[in-house]
Amino acid sequence: MQLPCALSFLVDEASDMPGADSFLAELGARLLADGLPLAGGSLTQAPPHPIIARRSWLWRADAGTVIQALGIGTAGTTGAEHAKADRDWLAGLGMVVMEEDAAGHGHDRAAIRWAATRPLDASELELLRAVARFAVAPLAVIAGRATLAALLETYLGRRSAAQVLAGRLRRETGETIRAALLYADLRGFTALSETAKPKEVIAALDAWFDRIGGAVHAFGGEVLKFIGDGVLAIFPIGERSSGAACDAALRAVAAARAGMNHLDKSRAEQGLPPLPFGTALHVGEMLWGNIGTADRLDFTAIGPAVNLVSRLEGLCRPLGRTVLLSGAIAAETTQPLVPLGEHRLRGIAAPCAVFALRE
Incomplete structure (x- = not known):
């Protein structure tokens, strides 16, 4: 039949x-x-x-x-x-x-x-x-x-998830990709976590991640890692030009700042402290792939570019800036910037030319 x-x-x-x-x-x-x-x-x-x-x-x-x-x-x-x-x-x-x-x-x-x-x-x-x-x-x-x-x-992000679904489940050399990198970190989070109730701390973290992560995704980037109260994100180069990727990262930063300003006003109305943060942008190559033990892996990115962007963010507080850019990313954008000279970054051999956005 x-x-x-x-x-x-x-x-x-x-x-x-x-x-x-x-x-x-x-x-x-x-x-x-x-x-x-x-x-x-x-x-x-x-x-x-x-x-x-x-x-x-x-x-x-x-x-x-x-x-x-x-x-x-x-x-x-x-x-x-x-x-x-x-x-x-x-x-x-x-x-x-x-x-x-x-x-x-x-x-x-x-x-x-x-x-x-x-x-x-x-x-x-x-x-x-x-x-x-x-x-x-x-x-x-x-x-x-x-x-x-x-x-x-x-849990992994779109790009990393696609690699895992394709069967990349072993420790490998990985692949080198070029991208605009964004690293952002809350300031004073340790003090906040010591004084606020756990639910309030989690709510603050979620609100922060919503603003920064939402802005990254809105402009075609991808969050690679949440590191404590920090965020590492990339805007890959290849699907678009280096200049376009860097401009997308800058637009994401502008959107995140606007979102955090609105959030701080809302928190002030509730009698809660603001959530200051620092953000750094850099462009370069990174190694992207599986790292870990033989049976417990993490799909992540490492390399000098990742080290530099995280160290650069550490200058935000001493320089009194919310956003800092490396000389490499400054060379890729026509947006007016404020030169802040060359600075030594911890663990980085060569001094880094540092720029800031015009406030």
């Missing part, structure tokens, strides 16, 4: 789909090939993600592709409201013929809905019910891959 086209796809091919969007598009096409008069469909999953609570993919039969992928924030929207939004969208295409078929459990749980151009007969409805049952296994595989990618990106 020959399986319907949609069921054959779910048994033999669906687990190899790269994502839920391509899964839904192909499944819808196979159901059309089986003669079902579908107008559209939706697939909703609840991925393990620090920001996204549910993700929906919406497919239109006339276009043949998934036209939207919605990342839904955690606050204020319930599962029932998500389901209603999906049904309302499908109702705009045709008759909703299957309200919801849930497959799987926990993060693997998925809701599949369909809309048709006419009422379906008993055999067509039975096929959709069979599709929901057969979809459990491939959707679990697809959800598992998405979960792994989301977890690695959350």
